[in-house]
Amino acid sequence: xxTNKSDNDTVQRNLNQNYLKERTKxxxxxxxxLVEKLPKGRTSDILGRQLLxxxxxxxxxxxxxxxxxxxxDFISKMGIVEEEADESIYWMELLIxxxxxxxxxxxxxxxxxxxxxxxxxxxxxxxxxxxxx
Numbered sequence: 001x002x003t004n005k006s007d008n009d010t011v012q013r014n015l016n017q018n019y020l021k022e023r024t025k026x027x028x029x030x031x032x033x034l035v036e037k038l039p040k041g042r043t044s045d046i047l048g049r050q051l052l053x054x055x056x057x058x059x060x061x062x063x064x065x066x067x068x069x070x071x072x073d074f075i076s077k078m079g080i081v082e083e084e085a086d087e088s089i090y091w092m093e094l095l096i097x098x099x100x101x102x103x104x105x106x107x108x109x110x111x112x113x114x115x116x117x118x119x120x121x122x123x124x125x126x127x128x129x130x131x132x133x
Contacts, residue, residue, distance in 0.1 A: 017066050020119060024059030024081075027112050031055030031088065034101075034109060044100050051091035058084040058116060071131045078124045085117040 035052045038044040061080045068074035092110055095101045103110075 020062055020116075020123075021059070021066065023112075023119075024062050024116060027109075027116060028056040028059045030109055030112070034106070038095070038100060043098060044095070047091055047095055047098075047100070051088060051095070054084045054087040054091060055113075058088065062120075071127055075124055075127050075131070078120055078127065082117065082120045082124065085113055085120060089113045089117065 031051060032055075035048040038048045058081050061077060061084060065074055065077035065081060068077055089110065092106055092113065096103045096106060
């Protein structure tokens with residue numbers, strides 16, 4: 001059986017989609033664990049709620065992007081994933097900067113968020129490039 005470039009591209013795209021779906025889900029689960037461990041108080045409640053919303057939304061919006069009906073729809077939905085990943089980084093930085101959590105406790109999660117953000121930006125750039133061809 002022979003496969004053509006289109007079949008190989010489809011297989012690779014599905015592998016990438018499944019990887020990022022799983023990665024964003026794991027990220028969301030780690031965000032949930034982190035928020036549950038925050039000290040009780042007004043600031044941590046508010047910042048934690050914001051982080052919880054952004055951190056779990058990135059994965060949900062990525063799943064929506066995988067079901068996009070067109071390239072512009074995909075790019076738009078991936079833009080939301082980009083915003084949510086970046087917003088997650090912001091809330092984590094605030095939690096660190098105001099002393100509610102130590103940076104070393106959050107370094108792996110921050111690294112994950114930055115990697116998800118980078119992969120998302122790369123996907124958007126690739127989709128834009130393909131759209132122009």
